[in-house]
Amino acid sequence: MKNLLTDIAGVAVGHADDPTVASGVTAILFERPAVASIDVRGGGPGTRxxxxxxxxxxxxxxxxxALSGGSAHGLDAAGGVQAWLAERGRGFRIRDAVIPIVPGAxxxxxLNGGNKAWGRFPxxxxLGYAAANAASDAFELGSVGAGMGATTANLKGGLGSASAATDDGVKVAALAVVNAVGSVTVGSGPWFWAAPFEVDGEFGGRGLPPAFTPDMLKARLKGGADASAAENTTLVVVVTDAQLTKPQARR
Structure with missing residues (x-):
């Protein structure tokens, strides 16, 4: 296993982004239609x-x-992914009509400094079409795709992935776009809050600090006192191979 979402057979991931705009799209494609559900939390959700x-x-x-930056403008990304699938005859069939089913978030x-003056259409x-066209079982992590413009209170946000297998052999994998309101480190560092979940020293193997000072526990918010719930979003997609092992019925 490569510690990626694509460790689940039948899943492909592709990115497309524009450094000038400082934003992008990530497309997750399923070889066969997959059963899915959603859990939306927070004060400023954006979904399709x-x-x-x-x-x-x-x-x-x-x-x-389709996962995208761009706030509500980015919901157009799913249309690009949908177009790519439609060209290949993939989608929900109603007699002679074929409708690709592409939820998005x-x-x-x-407000990350990129040029958002894109003219009439974002x-x-x-980018969604290009991301779908680039989808494969190998994909980059970090400031790419939907994570291109992601930020946190103190370090650059971005896109990450992980996978694991249960004792009885069920594979579970996740992909996350982290555009979080808070700090990813304890105080100003060098310890990461995620240290208890570190794999193979990926955060430098420092663990957590031996003790916590009041300053370490002080909230650090992106945007300071003017921050709002709509400015900070973390998107997570979780897939198990149980979702994809059997062809799903289509009415």
Missing amino acids: EEALLSPHNVVEAIDAI ICFDL PYRD
Whole structure:
């Protein structure tokens, strides 16, 4: 296993981004339609096709997921992924109609210094198409795709991934876009809050500090006193191989 979302067979991931805009898109494609659900929290959510994922609705599986920067503008990214799938005849079939099912979610990266004066139409639909076209079982981590413009209170945010297997052999993998309101380190560092979950010394092997001072525990918020819930979003996609081992029925 490579500690990536694509350790789940039948999953491909692709990125497309624009450093000038300081934003981008990540497309997650499923070789076969996958059963999916969603959990939305926080004060400024941005999603597409969220209601479709409720278990009582007609569509039982999805073809892809689009993650994007751009706040609400970035919801166009799913249309680009949808177009790529439609060209290949993939999607939910109603008689002769084929409708690719692509839920999407966005993070707020409009205040990160990139040039957001993109004219009449934002670039996210085209970036979504390019991300789908680039999808494979190997993909980059960090400031790429939907993580290109992500930030935190003190260090650059970005995109990460991880995978593991249970004792009985079920594989579970995740991909996260971290555009968080807070600090990723204890105080000004060098300890990371995520140290208890470190794998192979990826955070420098420092662990947590031997003791916590009041300054270490002081909240550090991106945007300071003017920060709002809408400015900070973490997107997480979790996939298990149980979702993809059997072809899903399509009505």
